[in-house]
Amino acid sequence: MKLNPRTAIIILYDLVVAVVAWLAAYWLRFNLSLPPEYQAAALSTLVWVVPLQAVVFWRFGLYRGIWRFASLPDLKRIVLAVGIAALLVPVALILFRVHAVVPRSVLILDPLLLVIVMGGSRLAYRAWKEHRMASVLHPDSKPVLVAGAGSAADFLLRELARNPSGFHVVGLLDDSRDKQGRLVQGLPVLGALADVAVWAKKMEVDDVVLALPSAAHEVRKRMTQICTEAGLSVMTIPSLEDLVAGRVSVSSLRRVELDDLLGRDPVQLDDSGLHRLLTGQIVMVTGAGGSIGSELCRQIARFKPAKLVLFEQSELALYAMEQELPQRFPDLQIAPVIGDVKNAVCVNQVMAAHRPAVVFHAAAYKHVPLMENDNAWEAVRNNVLGTQVAAAAAQAHGVGKFVMISTDKAVNPTNVMGATKRLAEMTCQAMQQRQPDQEPGGTRFVSVRFGNVLGSSGSVIPKFEKQIEAGGPVTVTHPDITRYFMSIPEAAQLVLQAGLMGGGGEIFVLDMGAPVRIAELARLMIRLSGADENRIRIDYTGLRPGEKLYEELLADDESTLPTPHPKLRVAKARAADAGWYAECIDWLAHPGACDEATVKRQLKTWVPEYRPESIRG
DSSP states (O other): OOOOOHHHHHHHHHHHHHHHHHHHHHHHHHTOOOHHHHHHHHHHHHHHHHHHHHHHHTTTTTTTTTGOOOOOHHHHHHHHHHHHHHHHHHHHHHHHHHHOOOOOOHHHHHHHHHHHHHHHHHHHHHHHHHTTHHHOOTTEEEEEEEEEOOOHHHHHHHHHHHSOOOOOEEEEEOOOTTEEEOOEETTOOOEOOHHHHHHHHHHHEEEEEEETTTTTTHHHHHHHHHHHHHTTTTEEEOOOOHHHHHHHHHHHEOOOOOOHHHOOOOOOHHHHHHHHTTTTTHHHHETTTSSSHHHHHHHHHHOOSSEEEEEEHHHHHHHHHHHHHHHOTTTOOOEEOOOTTTTTTHHHHHHHHHSSEEEEEEOOOOOOOHHHSSHHHHHIIIIIHHHHHHHHHHHHHHEEEEEEEEEEEEGSSSSSSHHHHHHHHHHHHHHHHHHHGOOSOOEEEEEEOEEEETTOOOOHHHHHHHHHHHHHOEEOTTTOOOOOOEEEEHHHHHHHOOOOOOOOEEEEEEEEOOOOEHHHHHHHHHHHHOOOTTTTOOEEOOOOOOOHHHHHHHOOOOOEEEEESTTTTEOOOOOOOOOHHHHHHHHHHHHHOOOOHHHHHHHHOOOOTTOOOOOOO
């Protein structure tokens, strides 16, 4: 081992400790009053004892460790080295016939003192280096409480000690009664999580760190709500998945975001089944640059398809995906295609050229107020005709699975967008019924119905964020309006799972959890920004055209059946009237008058549950 200046200082320190310990053992033996004859013996034996101990310490690698990271293994090495030296000292004194009186108690006291001083000094140095007394050494650092007293909290305390982040931990909270009153890294577990406001006031704390990466989302959501209501700033450690993957360290704290509050527990996917469906297959995604379509592409890429066909009308959105996917998945073969799902010639050419085995149809117009009046006809063409064209092309070119993304707004629709998506569901069911005898080689058509996704285009979340950044006001249409929310990755994963499970003709309904009141969502986002309603007010603007107070996932005359997956159910939808499909396709091909009132009347003909606010004309 190379002897650097720091190692030389440590060796010199241990030699001084060895001298002091040997002499102190004599002093303790004689109650700190050392007779002259024993004083001479103590000094004369030093020249034998200390070099011997130094050799043993070196041989046992006591100088290979770094004091800053001293831990239990280092203490074990010290104990073992001191123990061996304690056995060798009397042997050496006898072997070399050292004529000095060494009391047996000295031979016992010396190793004890060595272990205490050598081990204690190393641990004390680490404690000092890790700023265990941060409040004293760094009076400008902020005190924080840690919610959670498990492994994540232990790692967090170690990381923060090594890499100070401008604050110091003063205590922990945990719901486990066995942990309350105990110490973690020398810090007390003060009480239960629900008492965070009380302890924050007692400890004069304004910040709380959530060290609960494996806890249910409901626990993290409850803690964040308690903290924000008490005016506390909330941070969290990275997710357990990111920690295990080594992408980030536990001390990479970040502010709690909306996904942490509205997210749910991770989706358990049938990976082996999805590998059979996607791995080595050619997969096509329409609307590949949209919120759901782009995430579907990312999720599908994980299963290593032979080729991923990106079908998208927006040049900018397609370019973004064409740039992103090769960076994240270097071995993935992609085919970026500009095209319109309403263009039957284009869609058939693409499917004939690439022969996809699975198609995920995410292309749609989804913005309710925008599609409600002047754009009603374009909504019908894109959402219904686009689905029919893509589904017919898939059937003609031997696609195995066709998965259509639907919406909760298709249930008892009050707007054009919802009615068109219900017609798209009916189109897929009609295509399934038109296949004779459900031949094994035929296309299986599956629809997946879910609510809003966090951060999608047209979502209230980006709008609220911009309004808060601008200082308000935050505009909400109605104080009682509610919506279902899930994260984009969760929605995409469940779409894949539904596609795997679908046998043909089903409408899968995703478990969206509990509905969220939009006004409460706005208040929560304001608090998370560090402001309150006194600084950023909420204005109520009234319901927009076609907008419901609440969304339904199942119509009144529908029921659901469970599936093997806990977050997926199958809707038993109303059977469509005979003959509607041919009429609808003929109308889309030869529309005649396509003004708003005509479109709404025609939608009402085929979707009886459609309840528009008014049908003018």
